[in-house]
Amino acid sequence: MAIITLTTDYGLKDPYVGAVKGAIFKQLPNVNVVDISHFITPFHIAEAAYIIQNSYITFPEGTIHIIGVDAEHTPENRHVAVLLNGHYFICADNGVLCLIMNKLRPEKMVEINIHDRIESNFTMLDAFVQTACHIARGGTLEVIGKPVTYLQRIAGIFPQVSDQHLYIHGQVIYIDNYGNSVTNITREIFEKIGKGRAFELSARSERYKKIHERYSDIVNFDVNEEHRDVDGKGLCIFNSAGYIEIATYKSNPLTVGSASSLFGLRIDTPVIINFERI
Structure with missing residues (x-):
């Protein structure tokens, strides 16, 4: 069928x-x-x-x-x-x-x-x-x-990289149902350009120096649940599609807010990763 x-x-x-x-x-x-x-x-x-x-x-x-x-x-x-x-x-x-x-x-x-x-x-x-x-x-x-032999491309859909590989300039391209903001920067290009260097990712007022594999990576499970205080905390992850995503832990746009609402992130918001000089 x-x-x-x-x-x-x-x-x-x-x-x-x-x-x-x-x-x-x-x-x-x-x-x-x-x-x-x-x-x-x-x-x-x-x-x-x-x-x-x-x-x-x-x-x-x-x-x-x-x-x-x-x-x-x-x-x-x-x-x-x-x-x-x-x-x-x-x-x-x-x-x-x-x-x-x-x-x-x-x-x-x-x-x-x-x-x-x-x-x-x-x-x-x-x-x-x-x-x-x-x-x-x-x-x-x-x-x-x-x-036909060619198809159109979208201007700005792929991130820009500086000639000296000191930064990646991307943007938010999707906001999911949880208010998490997906950028157009993939794990592949991040690792290719970064080569393991220290970095800072900035999006409006947010700053991150680590990208997690899972949302729960920010949770210290050795601490009792009532003392963790991580709900709504901002973080960056490589999402299941391999893109860098700015999120909040257990976000809810209808109650406590989300990465989009709390941090003012919208589609096309610039996202910049600066790498340390070698």
């Missing part, structure tokens, strides 16, 4: 997500439709790129991923279908696949050219759904598009 995933910035208040699912089931009643997220910050490509990069790989090869973020079809925002790492991606050519493509080369890429047969201006309901159902039936990309 084919799997089609949906990632959008539509939210769930409006009829759009339901309409997309209805259009898919109308063509393929037995397809398996999976919601990845419908709460991407509107038009925020970097956030969508992070979510897609860290979710698609858990699905079986052959899964079809529809990405409806900043997807209006214009002369500067073409629609593409891409076969990458055994998965199909249907999206606008707006840089949303650049994190995945940073290390992997697509097997096939086409610009979708079926728009002249579509009357609606609802991108996901027409072009993307038609393309996804075509692939799910076993159709090839060449039938619905012409080959």
